[in-house]
Amino acid sequence: xEQRVMMNRSELPALITxxxxxxxxxxxxxxxxxxxxxxxxxVDGEVTVCEEEIDYTLSSGQAFFLKNQCRHWGKSPVAxxxxxxxxxxxxxxxxxxxxxLFLPKQLTLSSPESFMDILNAMLRLYRSAAPFSMERxxxxxxxxxxxxxxxxxxxxxxxxxxxxxxRIIACLxxxxxxxxxxxxxxDRLSMxxxxxxxxxxxxxxxxxxxxxxxLKIQRAIELMHAEALNLSxxxxxxxxxxxxxxxxxxKQVTGLxxxxxxxxxxx
Numbered sequence: 001x002e003q004r005v006m007m008n009r010s011e012l013p014a015l016i017t018x019x020x021x022x023x024x025x026x027x028x029x030x031x032x033x034x035x036x037x038x039x040x041x042x043v044d045g046e047v048t049v050c051e052e053e054i055d056y057t058l059s060s061g062q063a064f065f066l067k068n069q070c071r072h073w074g075k076s077p078v079a080x081x082x083x084x085x086x087x088x089x090x091x092x093x094x095x096x097x098x099x100x101l102f103l104p105k106q107l108t109l110s111s112p113e114s115f116m117d118i119l120n121a122m123l124r125l126y127r128s129a130a131p132f133s134m135e136r137x138x139x140x141x142x143x144x145x146x147x148x149x150x151x152x153x154x155x156x157x158x159x160x161x162x163x164x165x166x167r168i169i170a171c172l173x174x175x176x177x178x179x180x181x182x183x184x185x186x187d188r189l190s191m192x193x194x195x196x197x198x199x200x201x202x203x204x205x206x207x208x209x210x211x212x213x214x215l216k217i218q219r220a221i222e223l224m225h226a227e228a229l230n231l232s233x234x235x236x237x238x239x240x241x242x243x244x245x246x247x248x249x250x251k252q253v254t255g256l257x258x259x260x261x262x263x264x265x266x267x
Contacts, residue, residue: 002066004050005037006100007145010140013091018126022083029074029201036064038088039144047081050075056106058084063115063148064106085119089141103145104152111151118144157175161203165190168200172212176219179239180212217253220246224262231258 007013009266020116029049040047040058047058049143051072068091094100109115122140125133169252171185186193200208216238223234235246250258 003066004089004102004105005065006094006102008095008100011092011095011142013092013145014121015126015134015137015141016088016090018085018087018122020083020085020123023080025076025080026077027074028077029072031071031073033069033071034088035091036088037069037091039067039086039255040064040066040087041087041115043085043116044084044137045079045084045177046095047078047082048076058106059108061112062108063104063162065103084221086146087119087122087124087141102148103148107152109151110154113234115144115147120145121162158203161199164196165200165203167262168196168208169211169215172208172215177214177237177239181208182208198252213249214253215242217250220258221249221254221261223260231262232260 022177031049036062040049042058042060044060046060049056049058049064049066050073051066052070056064063067081247092100118140122137122144125140130136149216168185171188175181175184183191186196189196197208200206200211204211206214220234220238223229227234229237229245237242238246240246240249240267242251248262250256254261256264
């Protein structure tokens, strides 16, 4: 099981050390156990690391957390020129009065430029003797950790939305020869239809009903190619209210009337 690094909502992290590493020759990560949590961010190249018998491959634009008191080591050499930041900080201690937040083990950043800006600002402070530099670094590290939490949440929501949209589409395909019924979809998925519609629109850019009509027209085109049916029979089979409505929806989706489309087929 992967070892996740935790943080507290209302507590600044305590930075211990940080830097940038760019090996000039092939390099293998040392075998060690640390008493601090460490954030790695790969800028260029690829880094492989094993933590508690789990292998990880980190690519450019990815962040990764090594957990304190967990053994980690390298299994294969890192190519010269690979570049990554490391930021080590004291482990957060659990608090009875609040639920901890768990940072993503490994994450591909959606906005690496802003994340790099934070790391570079921290590094400048780390290398300076500016007043309150440690406090400012801890504040920036807090910002970096929350940015990773936010991006992880957004990616998880997007993944859940895509998975739910796939389930909705599967339901629609099963009722192409029936009138559209939002209640049937909601009952099938045991979810509120308004919520389903909101997630589907955000994921596909289309309402469920619009997508359903497109699927119906795709099925109508398949019937035109494969079956010796006239337009009235296709309209009836697909449960359109009447052939005129079928023609109107067909033209909205394809830009052609059903008859014009058929004429193109037989040229």
